[in-house]
Amino acid sequence: RVKNLKELCRLRIRTSLGQRTWKKTSQLLLPTRLKDYVALKEYFVLYGDEQQQQQQQQQQQTASPPMNLRAIQS
Numbered sequence: 735r736v737k738n739l740k741e742l743c744r745l746r747i748r749t750s751l752g753q754r755t756w757k758k759t760s761q762l763l764l765p766t767r768l769k770d771y772v773a774l775k776e777y778f779v780l781y782g783d784e785q786q787q788q789q790q791q792q793q794q795q796t797a798s799p800p801m802n803l804r805a806i807q808s
Contacts, residue, residue, distance in 0.1 A: 740771075747772050 737745070751758045759773040770776070 744772050744774075 748755050756773050759769045762769055762772070764772070
């Protein structure tokens, strides 16, 4: 797959920043939207959202006791 100019620029910036790119992008003198693009934030947000949803589901399952236990407790 051929990369477009936008992808090539992001790759070059990330390569220039070296390690810990996510931390260094916040220090760039760029608009937030560009910093997020360079930091690959769109991928982390999607992954983070999935993890958050899974954690919320697990908390809901463990937080509320089963229906039959509620009847016994009251």
